[in-house]
Amino acid sequence: MVKTSFKIGNVEFKNRVFVASGTFGYGDEARELFDATKIGGIFTKSLTLKPRKGNPPPRIVETASGLINSIGLANIGVEKFISEKLPLLKQSEVVIIANIAGGTIDEYCKVLEKLESANGITAYEINISCPNVKEGGLNFGTDLKATAEITKIVRRLTSKPIILKLTPNVTRVSEFAKVAESEGADAVSLINTLVGMAVNVKTRKPKISTVTGGLSGPAIKPVALAKVYEVVNAVKIPVFGIGGIANTNDALEFLIVGAKAVQIGTANFINPNISVSIANGIEKFCLDNGIADVGMIVGTLDTTGNESVLKSWL
Amino acid sequence: MIQKNFELTKITPINSSITKLAFHAPEIANSVLPGQFINIKVDETTVPLLRRPFSVYYVQENSVEIVFGVMGMGTKKLTLKKIGDMLDVLGPLGKPFNVSDNEELSILVGGGLGTASLPLLQKHLIQKGKKVVTFLGARTKEYLLSSYLTDVRTATDDGSSGYHGTVIELLKHFLFENKKKNCKIYACGPTPMLVTLTNVTEEYNIRCEISLETAMACGFGICQGCAVELKNKEVGFALSCKDGPVFKSNEIIL
Numbered sequence: 001m002v003k004t005s006f007k008i009g010n011v012e013f014k015n016r017v018f019v020a021s022g023t024f025g026y027g028d029e030a031r032e033l034f035d036a037t038k039i040g041g042i043f044t045k046s047l048t049l050k051p052r053k054g055n056p057p058p059r060i061v062e063t064a065s066g067l068i069n070s071i072g073l074a075n076i077g078v079e080k081f082i083s084e085k086l087p088l089l090k091q092s093e094v095v096i097i098a099n100i101a102g103g104t105i106d107e108y109c110k111v112l113e114k115l116e117s118a119n120g121i122t123a124y125e126i127n128i129s130c131p132n133v134k135e136g137g138l139n140f141g142t143d144l145k146a147t148a149e150i151t152k153i154v155r156r157l158t159s160k161p162i163i164l165k166l167t168p169n170v171t172r173v174s175e176f177a178k179v180a181e182s183e184g185a186d187a188v189s190l191i192n193t194l195v196g197m198a199v200n201v202k203t204r205k206p207k208i209s210t211v212t213g214g215l216s217g218p219a220i221k222p223v224a225l226a227k228v229y230e231v232v233n234a235v236k237i238p239v240f241g242i243g244g245i246a247n248t249n250d251a252l253e254f255l256i257v258g259a260k261a262v263q264i265g266t267a268n269f270i271n272p273n274i275s276v277s278i279a280n281g282i283e284k285f286c287l288d289n290g291i292a293d294v295g296m297i298v299g300t301l302d303t304t305g306n307e308s309v310l311k312s313w314l
Numbered sequence: 315m316i317q318k319n320f321e322l323t324k325i326t327p328i329n330s331s332i333t334k335l336a337f338h339a340p341e342i343a344n345s346v347l348p349g350q351f352i353n354i355k356v357d358e359t360t361v362p363l364l365r366r367p368f369s370v371y372y373v374q375e376n377s378v379e380i381v382f383g384v385m386g387m388g389t390k391k392l393t394l395k396k397i398g399d400m401l402d403v404l405g406p407l408g409k410p411f412n413v414s415d416n417e418e419l420s421i422l423v424g425g426g427l428g429t430a431s432l433p434l435l436q437k438h439l440i441q442k443g444k445k446v447v448t449f450l451g452a453r454t455k456e457y458l459l460s461s462y463l464t465d466v467r468t469a470t471d472d473g474s475s476g477y478h479g480t481v482i483e484l485l486k487h488f489l490f491e492n493k494k495k496n497c498k499i500y501a502c503g504p505t506p507m508l509v510t511l512t513n514v515t516e517e518y519n520i521r522c523e524i525s526l527e528t529a530m531a532c533g534f535g536i537c538q539g540c541a542v543e544l545k546n547k548e549v550g551f552a553l554s555c556k557d558g559p560v561f562k563s564n565e566i567i568l
Contacts, residue, residue: 025536029556032315053550060531060539065360067531071538074551218360246360269532270355270365272317272404 002286003293004279006260008238009161009186011122013040013095013261016294017251017279020242020263021046021099021125021165022071026085030272031092038276040261041095043189044081046127047115048100049107051077061198061207066219066244067266068196070210073101078111082118090120097163101127105140105150112157123160126150129167129192141167141192147176151183161186163240166231168220169195173227174234181235189240189263190231191224217266218244225257232258232299246274248281255282258299315407315534316341319400323377329456332383332427333393337401340376345406348413348435349525349560352380352405353533356391364531365404366392367555369431369502372462381430381459407533408559411523413438417498421488422448423511425481425503426457431525433462435500449488451481451507482510489518498522505568512563522563528554543567 004015019027019036021043027036036042054074061068076084081098089096098121102108108126115121128141128150140146147164155162164180166173168191177188193214198207206212224243232239241259245251246267254262264275271277286294324336342352353365366388368380382389395401413435420439424432429450439446448466452458455475460466468476469484477484481503501511502525515522530540535556542552544566552558552566 023536025538029535030315033317054538054541056543057541057551058529059541060529060537062362062364062529062531065363067363069531069537069539074538074541217363266363266531269537270363272532272534272536 002283002291003295004283006295008123008163008260011161014038015040015279015282016255016261017275017282018043018097018240018261018263019268019275020265021127023265023268026076026081027089027094027096028085033272035276036094037092039279041097041122043097043099043125043263045075046073046099046101047075047078047081047111048073048102049078049110051075051080056209058208059213061213063196063198063215064219066196066215066217067269068198068208068213068215069193070208070213072210078114082114086118086120095122096120097123097125099125099127099165100154105146105153108150108154109157112154116158116160121160123163123186124154124158125163125165125189126154127165127192129165129169141165141176142170144175144179148179148183151180151185155184163187163189165192166190167192168223168227168243172230174230177231177235177237177239181237185237187238187240187260188231188235189242191220191227191243194220194223216244218246218250220244221250221253225253228254228259229257229301245278246270248278248285251278251282252285252297255294255297256299256301258301260295260298315405317402317404320378320403322395322397322399322401325395325397328381328459332381332457332459334371334379334381335392335395335401336377336379337403338376339378339403342370342403342405343373343376343378346370346373346378346434347406347410348438349411349431350406350408351431351533351559352378352403353407354392354404355402356388362386362388362391365533367407367530367533369525370406370434371430372433372437381427383427404533408555409557411435411438411500411525411560413442413444415498415521416496417444417521418496419498420444420446421485421497421499422446422463423451423481423485423499423501423503424448424459425451425501425507426453427459428501428503428507428525428527429459429463431502432500436463447488449481449485451484451503480507480510482507482514485511486514489514489520501525501563502527508563509568512568515563523560524563525560526554526558526566528559530555
């Protein structure tokens with residue numbers, strides 16, 4: 001029997017695999033294929049105070065081992081989420097971490113307060129890092145003062161875990177993690193998508209409507225690992241590793257680097273059950289290697305000496 | 315909706331660039347409705363990364379058929395498959411054509427590979443006892459996909475089969491001559507064809523459902539990538555994968 005559970009703040013999660021915000025709707029779309037009670041929890045789509053229609057099409061384009069999206073935080077709004085989605089999710093005993101976005105700090109607070117009074121939310125992830133909206137979003141995540149202010153204010157509104165979702169689109173992401181930690185965040189999650197673009201050479205037009213968008217998928221995994229490595233060496237609070245995780249091996253890399261848990265994103269689009277497979281895969285890895293607790297893998301990166309890459313390269 | 319590996323049982327080249335594949339998939343064959351689609355992961359690699367959507371062309375004896383042209387890497391890789399290979403399929407997905415309306419005549423219109431969703435549709439309409447006529451358009455006669463279809467009128471860009479011109483011109487002649495009061499059009503094809511068709515159906519005040527081809531990542535509503543602009547500005551966008559791919563032509567902006 002392998003111990004898979006772990007704690008953030010005062011909340012214990014079943015295991016260390018989650019689905020990332022914006023990559024699994026509100027958690028109810030793939031019920032036929034996916035038992036969300038088998039994973040640590042679901043980070044919801046970003047919820048805003050008012051419903052958002054999102055950006056015009058085309059919103060997605062595939063690139064080499066990656067996907068650029070410009071959804072634009074399309075969502076039904078926090079009130080509809082509470083009235084239409086939350087009751088069903090509560091019945092199914094899925095662990096819900098609400099991802100919150102807004103154009104102003106006041107909006108973040110209002111969304112959080114509404115969710116707090118609704119019950120059924122286990123923790124909050126504060127999205128200060130979406131690159132696809134004109135207002136708010138990325139601006140908060142690239143400004144240290146704004147990151148500090150928003151963390152400080154939402155911290156006062158709840159006793160539940162607060163997780164700051166950080167952008168890789170800054171020079172030193174660890175500075176933002178440190179600020180979040182010092183203002184009372186219980187954890188940080190990274191990375192959100194990288195700003196990317198793709199162009200049709202025949203028409204010379206950008207392939208998505210907003211010209212640039214957020215790059216995700218296996219293409220960004222090496223960047224994500226490096227950013228997680230940077231942050232786990234800078235803060236003591238837990239880190240959720242996100243970025244291009246598509247199988248058990250990918251998830252293990254993030255844990256070894258020091259992420260306490262992982263979030264699966266783009267891979268959900270290809271295999272809606274991938275997060276359950278990865279959770280099972282991590283447990284099997286531990287069983288096969290005589291590891292009693294998945295936590296024993298976390299932060300075990302050995303940076304001494306050199307790894308021979310020849311065999312796997314060939 | 316299921317996700318499963320199914321065995322490829324038949325590969326039929328239609329012409330130099332169009333291929334028909336059949337795979338044994340009773341779960342899908344016995345549940346799919348006309349206009350629905352399946353999402354195939356063409357191989358284990360990350361290039362291409364995403365699944366590729368295909369209309370279900372036909373079903374028979376627990377077997378599902380798709381037809382496709384080589385458009386990019388996904389379809390190219392599919393043409394390299396061999397009988398006995400397993401296909402990772404997700405489906406059936408999407409909302410089907412509504413075949414429950416009480417039209418006097420059902421008119422099917424397909425352009426190029428857009429014909430792919432029509433044979434199954436015609437089968438269902440005929441099973442409901444409806445009178446069906448089908449209009450197919452293509453560049454040349456080699457690209458006309460008329461298998462399984464009956465009462466077909468064709469139009470080709472080069473005049474190699476049927477009417478020399480577009481399928482919508484041919485349809486207009488038919489509508490003008492027949493002046494059917496209670497008919498309904500079901501269509502699938504390239505966007506410019508659908509735009510012209512929508513104008514014609516408005517002119518003749520005919521109900522019309524169209525099936526859209528859009529790029530999509532997931533196929534069942536979690537990525538929100540396949541947005542379709544709605545005429546209803548209050549709602550804004552619908553998702554082609556979940557709210558479509560079939561829409562009433564007067565509800566969307568092409």
